[in-house]
Every structure is written in structure tokens, then in C-alpha cells.
Amino acid sequence: MTHTYSIGIDIGGTNTDMGLVRDDGAIINRSNIPTNAYIDLQPYIRDMMACINKMMDESNVESIEGIGIGAPNGNFYTGCVDNAPNLTIKGVLNFEQEIHHYMDVPVVLSNDANAAAYGEMVYGGAKGMKHFIMFTLGTGVGSGIVIDGKLVHGSTGAAGELGHSILIPNGRRCTCGRNGCLETYTSARGIVQTYFELKGTPVSADIDSKAIGDMANQGDPVALKTWETVADQLGLAMANSVNFSAPEAIFLMGGPTKVGDPLLKPLQKAFDKYLLNIFAGSCKIHMSQLKANEVAILGAAALIKMKE
Amino acid sequence: MTHTYSIGIDIGGTNTDMGLVRDDGAIINRSNIPTNAYIDLQPYIRDMMACINKMMDESNVESIEGIGIGAPNGNFYTGCVDNAPNLTIKGVLNFEQEIHHYMDVPVVLSNDANAAAYGEMVYGGAKGMKHFIMFTLGTGVGSGIVIDGKLVHGSTGAAGELGHSILIPNGRRCTCGRNGCLETYTSARGIVQTYFELKGTPVSADIDSKAIGDMANQGDPVALKTWETVADQLGLAMANSVNFSAPEAIFLMGGPTKVGDPLLKPLQKAFDKYLLNIFAGSCKIHMSQLKANEVAILGAAALIKMKE
Numbered sequence: 001m002t003h004t005y006s007i008g009i010d011i012g013g014t015n016t017d018m019g020l021v022r023d024d025g026a027i028i029n030r031s032n033i034p035t036n037a038y039i040d041l042q043p044y045i046r047d048m049m050a051c052i053n054k055m056m057d058e059s060n061v062e063s064i065e066g067i068g069i070g071a072p073n074g075n076f077y078t079g080c081v082d083n084a085p086n087l088t089i090k091g092v093l094n095f096e097q098e099i100h101h102y103m104d105v106p107v108v109l110s111n112d113a114n115a116a117a118y119g120e121m122v123y124g125g126a127k128g129m130k131h132f133i134m135f136t137l138g139t140g141v142g143s144g145i146v147i148d149g150k151l152v153h154g155s156t157g158a159a160g161e162l163g164h165s166i167l168i169p170n171g172r173r174c175t176c177g178r179n180g181c182l183e184t185y186t187s188a189r190g191i192v193q194t195y196f197e198l199k200g201t202p203v204s205a206d207i208d209s210k211a212i213g214d215m216a217n218q219g220d221p222v223a224l225k226t227w228e229t230v231a232d233q234l235g236l237a238m239a240n241s242v243n244f245s246a247p248e249a250i251f252l253m254g255g256p257t258k259v260g261d262p263l264l265k266p267l268q269k270a271f272d273k274y275l276l277n278i279f280a281g282s283c284k285i286h287m288s289q290l291k292a293n294e295v296a297i298l299g300a301a302a303l304i305k306m307k308e
Numbered sequence: 309m310t311h312t313y314s315i316g317i318d319i320g321g322t323n324t325d326m327g328l329v330r331d332d333g334a335i336i337n338r339s340n341i342p343t344n345a346y347i348d349l350q351p352y353i354r355d356m357m358a359c360i361n362k363m364m365d366e367s368n369v370e371s372i373e374g375i376g377i378g379a380p381n382g383n384f385y386t387g388c389v390d391n392a393p394n395l396t397i398k399g400v401l402n403f404e405q406e407i408h409h410y411m412d413v414p415v416v417l418s419n420d421a422n423a424a425a426y427g428e429m430v431y432g433g434a435k436g437m438k439h440f441i442m443f444t445l446g447t448g449v450g451s452g453i454v455i456d457g458k459l460v461h462g463s464t465g466a467a468g469e470l471g472h473s474i475l476i477p478n479g480r481r482c483t484c485g486r487n488g489c490l491e492t493y494t495s496a497r498g499i500v501q502t503y504f505e506l507k508g509t510p511v512s513a514d515i516d517s518k519a520i521g522d523m524a525n526q527g528d529p530v531a532l533k534t535w536e537t538v539a540d541q542l543g544l545a546m547a548n549s550v551n552f553s554a555p556e557a558i559f560l561m562g563g564p565t566k567v568g569d570p571l572l573k574p575l576q577k578a579f580d581k582y583l584l585n586i587f588a589g590s591c592k593i594h595m596s597q598l599k600a601n602e603v604a605i606l607g608a609a610a611l612i613k614m615k616e
Contacts, residue, residue, distance in 0.1 A: 145552065150456070152553055153554070154439050156586075159553050160552070162551055166582060178582065236474055244549070246462025247462065276469055283463075
């Protein structure tokens with residue numbers, strides 16, 4: 001059987017992870033460079049391309065279908081990263097153009113949550129689904145939306161920012177400058193803030209969302225109440241999103257979702273409670289079926305499939 | 309020049325309005341029957357088809373491209389109206405099948421707000437737009453969403469229910485049985501409720517949203533404050549919807565939007581305030597460019613264009 005291959009690149013503020021991905025979803029080689037060691041695009045792309053060529057040589061892969069990139073502020077339409085605040089390389093960065101100086105293959109960019117959604121459809125639990133939404137919980141809260149089997153990019157290329165939908169008018173201050181965004185409640189930091197609010201003590205850097213998850217699984221009542229609160233907020237946001245595109249499933253991924261029952265049991269209840277009656281039973285909640293350390297690369301690589 | 313024709317049908321709880329629509333968007337003949345005079349589908353469709361044949365005869369139109377129907381709970385995928393609470397004809401009503409007993413033409417159903425959005429794209433101010441959202445304000449609040457030039461139906465056929473997105477958790481009681489839906493604040497009834505809440509007196513049936521509009525345009529401070537409040541709520545919901553599909557425009561239609569500046573000026577301010585920074589300037593607010601007494605028929609007729 002002849003395989004085809006693509007490259008998936010996950011650009012984070014600290015590291016850039018690259019993987020050589022076989023068409024069956026196996027990552028057959030990996031590499032990385034430190035994103036924050038660069039302040040200019042050219043040397044960054046030069047070193048990135050050197051890694052890609054090295055991976056291909058090592059794995060005896062002669063050609064690839066394309067390069068998919070998941071990046072903060074990655075714009076599908078332009079092939080650029082637009083002024084990403086957490087990158088040391090500033091400005092509007094034309095990845096597609098720069099990569100084409102080295103290799104004449106399709107280059108597809110999107111933001112990391114969109115890439116995760118697409119990866120779930122191509123390689124994960126959303127195979128065959130036409131309508132679903134992915135929520136990614138981590139430092140921030142992202143989302144990727146698939147309608148009729150296509151990722152929603154919208155008119156600007158930046159669609160799918162449900163983490164910045166305002167959940168609670170005049171609520172918590174968000175890094176985006178507004179108040180009450182979903183992200184301020186259900187990101188890792190939001191969860192920690194809720195825990196200390198319920199506990200009635202100042203926020204301590206000693207406890208992260210993972211620790212609150214462990215405490216909840218050991219029966220700590222404040223930790224359990226924290227996850228119930230988060231579940232109620234996330235369930236409301238998920239139910240609201242169903243009104244938009246009537247997805248057949250909502251997928252969840254990211255560190256905080258790993259806590260299990262303390263989040264997932266009250267989440268199903270909250271989702272059912274907040275879901276408009278005409279959608280009752282039509283939308284399932286699923287966990288991402290991709291491995292945490294593979295999803296970003298697989299999602300990026302999957303973006304190439306959109307060019308087909 | 310040879311024209312083509314289609315039929316647009318707007319099914320309301322009280323009346324069923326039918327129009328013979330020319331491909332340039334002119335309604336060249338109209339007819340109607342009282343929806344609430346029927347409790348069975350067969351005689352209702354029989355009389356509807358008699359009207360359609362009469363309109364075609366009168367206007368010397370020999371053939372039509374199809375019949376488009378905007379109906380409460382109209383399901384695009386099944387061609388059925390599913391248990392619409394405000395119709396006297398109960399159950400799951402297979403319009404497509406029943407109409408095909410009389411005429412072998414394409415039949416397309418959708419809910420009224422979806423039809424309005426599509427009508428705006430085919431005949432109105434959204435011509436040529438690929439990404440926009442229509443909010444309809446009236447007895448309820450509906451929405452129709454267009455992405456990549458296609459109406460979003462979702463996995464169930466019932467997508468686009470932004471009037472039932474929860475705007476204010478634990479807010480006003482909604483007819484859907486939940487609390488805090490956008491509709492409870494920005495429907496005609498919600499606006500009246502806000503007026504009397506601000507005035508501090510019990511709700512009186514003597515004053516409707518039109519009267520509150522007239523008062524605002526005459527400078528009444530409570531009425532002006534009412535529209536500012538509504539604008540803030542609607543602006544927030546609109547900004548949240550941009551996070552989903554990054555539309556290039558949001559269209560508004562329906563009675564309450566006719567008030568003009570008392571709503572529209574604070575609405576633009578609220579929208580700008582609540583919009584995520586990455587979308588700043590990318591999405592315009594427009595009023596529907598279709599006439600109030602034509603939009604439902606044109607929207608329904610436009611649905612036929614989806615079959616092409």
C-alpha cells in the first residue's frame with residue numbers, strides 16, 4: 001500500500017513542533033525549534049524548513065502533499081499570521097510566501113483550535129461528521145466550527161472565536177479588554193480563579209487547574225463545586241452554540257477536560273438544561289479522540305486536506 | 309427577455325400569504341387563505357394549490373421553478389413542518405409530499421427567519437455577500453445565517469435560532485421554558501416589558517413597541533432609555549454572533565427596527581463596544597432592503613434558488 005505524507009506544524013509562543021504525518025494519522029517523525037529564539041521570519045522559516053527536510057530524509061519520504069500550520073492568529077485566506085501578541089516575531093507574517101522560497105507545496109494556515117477541529121474530523125472521533133463544534137480548554141478557550149463538512153473561516157478568516165463570546169455581561173475582565181468572555185471562566189486560569197473565589201481566599205500560584213482536578217477526584221467539596229460551576233458555564237456556552245449551527249456533536253479537548261467526572265457529569269446536566277427544546281437529544285458531547293501530544297500536529301497536517 | 313417564476317408562501321398562525329414571484333424579485337400576484345380555518349393538512353394544501361393555480365392563470369404564467377415555503381418549524385431537510393405550536397394543524401406535516409399530489413415541482417421549506425435571510429441574499433441588500441447574519445425582531449426574535457453563500461441548516465435542519473441564545477443567565481422567563489433568551493429582551497413584548505420596568509409601573513396592553521418608538525422619537529426619556537437598553541442587549545448578541553462566523557454584515561428587520569435612530573445609534577455603539585478587537589471594522593450593520601409586506605413571500609420564493 002502506498003502512503004501519502006504531509007507536514008503538520010504547531011506554532012506556540014515558546015516552541016514550534018513539527019511532525020511528518022502519514023495519511024493514516026501516524027506521526028512518523030517529529031522535530032522542534034524554539035519559537036521565541038527568533039525575532040525575524042526568514043531565519044525562523046529557514047530553520048523550520050531544514051527540520052522538515054531532515055525529517056523527510058530520515059524517514060525516506062520523497063514528497064509531501066503540503067504543509068499545514070496551526071498558529072495563533074493564523075489566517076486561512078491570506079496564509080499569514082497576523083500580529084500574534086504572544087509571538088516574538090512581530091507583524092503580519094507571510095508564511096506561505098516564505099515557505100514557497102524553499103518548497104513548492106500547498107501551505108495552509110489556520111488558528112490552533114480550527115486545526116484541532118479539522119484534525120478531529122480527518123483523524124479522530126469526528127470522522128464522517130458534517131456538523132460539529134470543538135471547544136479547546138487551556139490557557140485560553142478556543143473553538144473550531146465545522147458546518148457541512150467544512151471549517152468555518154468566515155469573511156475575515158478568523159471565525160470560530162467562541163472563547164470570546166460574552167457569557168456573563170459585565171463579568172470578569174478578559175485579556176481581550178472586554179468583560180465576561182467564556183474564556184475568563186473556563187480557561188485553566190478562570191477555573192483557578194473560581195476555586196479561590198469559592199474558597200474565599202486569595203489566588204495562590206501553588207494550585208493550578210490540574211491540582212483542582214485531583215482534589216475534586218479525591219472528594220474535596222470546594223474543588224467539586226468549582227467544576228460544577230465551570231460545567232454550568234461551559235454547558236450554557238455549548239447550548240448557545242447549538243442554536244447557531246445545530247451540530248450533531250460538541251467535542252472537548254485540553255488539560256481541564258482531563259479531570260473526568262467532576263466536570264463531565266455536571267456538564268451533561270447543564271447542557272441538557274440550557275439546550276433549546278427543539279435540539280433535545282440531537283447533539284452529543286464527546287471528548288477528543290486524538291492524543292494530547294499529537295492533536296496539534298495532526299490538526300495542522302489535516303488542514304492540507306482542505307486544499308483537495 | 310424571458311422571465312422565470314416561482315411561488316413564495318409565508319405560513320403564519322393566522323394567515324397564509326402566497327405570491328407569484330418573477331425572477332427579478334417582483335411579486336406579480338398575491339393571494340391568501342386563513343391558516344387557522346384548517347385542522348387537517350389535506351384541505352389546507354388543496355385550497356393553497358387552488359390559489360396558486362388561479363394566480364398563475366390570472367398572470368398567464370404557465371410554469372414555475374418551484375414552491376418555497378417559510379413556516380414556523382419548517383424543516384429544510386424533510387420538507388415538513390414539525391409540530392409548530394402556533395398552527396391549528398397539528399403534528400408533523402409533510403408539505404412536500406402533499407404538494408406533489410398536485411404539482412411536480414421542487415418544494416423547499418425553511419423557517420421564516422431563514423427564508424428572510426435568503427430573500428435578502430437573492431433579492432435584497434445582501435446580494436453578492438457570502439457571510440452574513442439576519443436578525444428578525446417581531447413577536448419573537450429569529451435569525452438566519454449565511455456562510456459561504458449557503459444558508460446554515462445544521463444537522464437537524466433547525467439551525468439559526470439565535471433568538472433563543474441565552475443572553476442573561478437566569479434572566480427573564482422565555483416562552484421556550486428557559487430563562488434569559490435574547491428574545492425575552494428584544495422581541496416586541498420584551499421591549500414593552502423593559503419600558504414598563506424602567507417606568508416603574510405595571511405592564512399595560514395600551515402601549516406596544518411601536519408606541520414606545522413614537523415616544524422615543526418625540527424625546528420621551530423613558531422611551532429613549534428603553535431603546536438604549538434594547539440596543540445594548542441586541543448589540544451584545546450581535547457581537548457574540550460575529551465570533552461564530554465572522555460575517556461581513558448583520559442585517560436587521562422587523563417592526564421594532566423601524567424606530568430608527570433611538571435604536572440604531574446606540575446599537576452601533578454597543579456593537580462596537582462588545583465586538584472582539586480582531587473583528588473591529590469587519591462587520592457592518594444594515595437594515596433589510598426588502599419591503600416589510602414583501603420580505604416573507606420573497607424570502608420563501610428565494611429558497612427555491614437553493615435547489616439550483
